[in-house]
Each structure stands twice: as C-alpha cells, then as structure tokens.
Amino acid sequence: MAAKLNDSDLLELMVLDDVSAFEEIYERYSKSMFLFAMNIFKKKEVCEDIVQNVFIDFWAKRKKANVKQLKPYLFQAVKYQVFNHIRNRKISDEDLTRLIIVDISMSISQKLEFDELQAIIKIQVDKLPTKCQQIFVLSRFQDKSNKEIALELGISVQAVKNQISKALAFLRKNMVLEEGVLYLLFLTSTL
Structure with missing residues (x-):
C-alpha cells in the first residue's frame, strides 16, 4: 500500500x-x-x-x-x-576537489536548465483555464496537498485531482522543446 x-x-x-x-x-x-x-x-x-x-x-x-x-x-x-x-x-584533498567540481557543475547546469524550464512552464501554465491554473499553482508551486487545496477552494479532493490531471495532460502535450525533447520533471509526479 x-x-x-x-x-x-x-x-x-x-x-x-x-x-x-x-x-x-x-x-x-x-x-x-x-x-x-x-x-x-x-x-x-x-x-x-x-x-x-x-x-x-x-x-x-x-x-x-x-x-x-x-x-x-x-x-x-x-x-x-x-x-x-x-x-x-x-x-582526501582529491575527494574535496571532486566535491567542489561536482557541486559547481551541477549548480550551474541545473540552474540554467531550471530557469529555462521554469520560463517555459510559466508560459504554458498561463494558458490553462483559470480554476485549473489556480489549482495547479497551489499544488506544484506552493506545495499544497490535494486536501489543503480542496479545503482552501471549497471543492472536493477528487475535483482537485481532476484539475491537476487536466493541467498535466495539457502541459505534457505542450511542453515539447528543441529537438522534440519532452521535459516531464514534475509533470509526471503523482497526483
């Protein structure tokens, strides 16, 4: 379970x-x-x-x-x-050097990828219907649980799940980037 x-x-x-x-x-x-x-x-x-x-x-x-x-x-x-x-x-000094290199390279590349992805996601999220957009933002950007969202908006948990599913389907369909790469970072996370 x-x-x-x-x-x-x-x-x-x-x-x-x-x-x-x-x-x-x-x-x-x-x-x-x-x-x-x-x-x-x-x-x-x-x-x-x-x-x-x-x-x-x-x-x-x-x-x-x-x-x-x-x-x-x-x-x-x-x-x-x-x-x-x-x-x-x-x-060892060798391990320390490797740590610094890994940390710097991950930080720079992840920051660039994250910034690019964040901008693309924002554009697509802005295209969602108002209620769907509101629920998706509360879920994915404000880290609220489905139950918290349902209580805040006065709707059922199932309605929240449905709207998140709708948003994810829309984003998956519209998140195609250069060379056909589809970014699904948090788009595939559970409802």
Missing part, C-alpha cells in the same frame, strides 16, 4: 511511527542518494555510511522535522553528511 502513496502522505504516516512508510521512502530514494554521494567520494563504504546516517537521523527526527519536500530534504541531508565527513577530516 505504501508504494502507491505520494511523498506527502508517506511523511504524514512516518510522523505517526509508520515503519512501512519509512521503508517506502528508503526504497524510493536510497539508491539515488547513494549515487549522488558516489559522484563525490567514489568510495562505496563511505557513501553507504552517509546514506545510512541520513536515514537514521531522518527517522530519529521524524516528529520534529518540518519537511515540505521530501526529495530535496534528503539530498540536502546527504550534502550535509558529506560536509560533516569533510569537517571530520575523513576526506
């Missing part, structure tokens, strides 16, 4: 001590977190330790942490563990 839930629902369950929700989060993100760490360290054991430390801390702080977006939170935690590793002098 946990595999079908979105990140927000999993976070809510985890705060209530639901171990299966925590396990699902681990299954979804641990591999990509490990690969992110491997891009910096190239040492399997260190990267495994970093990911484990992130999840140990995450579980321990589950009731206190105010996590809005799960994936960015987890990857920021990996980065924090990396810097802890550096601070504790457990990293």
Whole structure:
C-alpha cells in the first residue's frame, strides 16, 4: 500500500511511527542518494555510511522535522553528511576537489536548465483555464496537498485531482522543446 502513496502522505504516516512508510521512502530514494554521494567520494563504504546516517537521523527526527519536500530534504541531508565527513577530516584533498567540481557543475547546469524550464512552464501554465491554473499553482508551486487545496477552494479532493490531471495532460502535450525533447520533471509526479 505504501508504494502507491505520494511523498506527502508517506511523511504524514512516518510522523505517526509508520515503519512501512519509512521503508517506502528508503526504497524510493536510497539508491539515488547513494549515487549522488558516489559522484563525490567514489568510495562505496563511505557513501553507504552517509546514506545510512541520513536515514537514521531522518527517522530519529521524524516528529520534529518540518519537511515540505521530501526529495530535496534528503539530498540536502546527504550534502550535509558529506560536509560533516569533510569537517571530520575523513576526506582526501582529491575527494574535496571532486566535491567542489561536482557541486559547481551541477549548480550551474541545473540552474540554467531550471530557469529555462521554469520560463517555459510559466508560459504554458498561463494558458490553462483559470480554476485549473489556480489549482495547479497551489499544488506544484506552493506545495499544497490535494486536501489543503480542496479545503482552501471549497471543492472536493477528487475535483482537485481532476484539475491537476487536466493541467498535466495539457502541459505534457505542450511542453515539447528543441529537438522534440519532452521535459516531464514534475509533470509526471503523482497526483
């Protein structure tokens, strides 16, 4: 059942001590977190330790942490563990250089891609019908849950889901960029 839930629902369950929700989060993100760490360290054991430390801390702080977006939170935690590793002098100069290169190159290229994508998405979102646009913005740009949106607008959760589906279908259809590349970053995320 946990595999079908979105990140927000999993976070809510985890705060209530639901171990299966925590396990699902681990299954979804641990591999990509490990690969992110491997891009910096190239040492399997260190990267495994970093990911484990992130999840140990995450579980321990589950009731206190105010996590809005799960994936960015987890990857920021990996980065924090990396810097802890550096601070504790457990990293070579070569690893430190690789970290700086990875961080700078990812930051620049991701920023450029993000800015370009954000501009294109804004143009397309502005073409949505008013209610559909409003719901999509609340969901994707203000990170509100379907339930929060439904309460705020006085409509059913199903109506919110329908409008998000409508917006996603429109955006998928109209988000074709150069050379036919279709950007589906958050367009494919769950309702």
